Amino acid sequence: MKLKGLFLILFLFLMPGCVPQADLDQNDPREGASPQELVISAAASLQEVLTAVGKEYRREEPGEEPVFNFGSSGTLQRQIEQGAPVDVFISAGVRQMDQLEEQGLLLPGTREDLLKNQLVLITGRNNEGLxxxxxxxxxxxxxxxxxxxxxxxxxxxxxxxLLKLDLWDTLQPNLVMAKDVKQVLTYVETGNADAGFVYYSDALGSERVKIVEVLAPELHEAILYPAAVVKETKNKAAAQAFMEYLKGDTARRIFEEYGFMTIQRGN
Incomplete structure (x- = not known):
């Protein structure tokens, strides 16, 4: 039990990308009441938008405290497989969610496609040669x-x-791999790379890069963000309530402001 408690503390407070919503809004109308923490592991490309959504959620639901853990979807998947204390998982890819579902690690009936995005090629704001x-x-x-x-x-x-464009092999000597899309964006923003591939929503939030091409959707698998409650959650009702909130009008408005495309229920 002591080891499990230590792992929980390390996971929530020492992991890069873990953002307690309490840091965003210190005005707590509950007068000392302890909020219920919900751990949401989400793709790095959702960091800014979910931080904004979480702030609104806490304002509307003062008894809940979203705690976000951002990272690459594959890394977050592995953490869940290893027993990390996660209530809700939001992936930037279907494959990662599929694998968790196949292993029985998702709460049945809670998985839904939440958002869509576009893949774009970016370069520095002042680069006129691309x-x-x-x-x-x-x-x-x-x-x-x-x-x-x-x-x-x-x-x-x-x-x-790039494989469909017959460019993958040709470009191999020039390709640099990054741990997530935020690192890709940083490389291009700082001039450490001439070009990079990120989501439309990432590029929209940066003043130091420009989009030079939105890649045709038929060139790659559909970009979907599935979300689900993790089976081992200790906060089942609260996790499901947060999932519902993500599909509501307030969250949809914020998602769209940040460049994401929301998915209508039933679509």
Whole structure:
């Protein structure tokens, strides 16, 4: 029991990307009441938007305290497989959710596709020498960054697209792998890479990059963000309530403001 308690503390407070919602809004109308913490493990591309959604949720539901753990979907999947204390998982790829479901690690009946996104090619704001994927073979393009395809869904989609464009093998000497889409964005923002592949929502939130091409959806698997309650949750009702909130009008408005496409129920 002591080891389990220590693991919980380390997971919630020492992991990079773990964001307690209490840090965002210190005005607590509960006058000392202890809120119920919900651990939501979510893809790195959702960091800004879920932080905003979580702030609104806490305001509307003061008895709940969302705690977000952001990372690549593959890394988060492995954490759940290893018994990490997670209530809700939101992936940027279907494959990771499929594998958890196959292992019986999701609460039956709770999985839903929540959002859609687009894959885009970006470069620095002042780079005028890159107009699309066809220009990636130019001598002036030295480094192209993408997420690790095995663990980062955006990297998986990028590899699929470059294979269909017959560019994957050609570009190998210039490709740099990043741990998640946020790192891809940082590489391009800082000029450490000439180009990179991220989601539309990531590029929309940066003033230091520009989108030079939105890749055609037929070049890669559909970009879906499935969400589900983790079977071992100790907060089943609260986790399901948070899932419902993510599909409500307030959350949908925020998702769309941040460049995501929401999915109508029944679609």
């Amino acid at each position: 107009a699309g994927t066809a220009d990636l073979v130019k001598d002036s393009v030295h480094l192209i960054v993408l997420g690790i395809p095995e663990t980062v869904p955006a990297g998986q989609y990028t590899r699929e697209a």
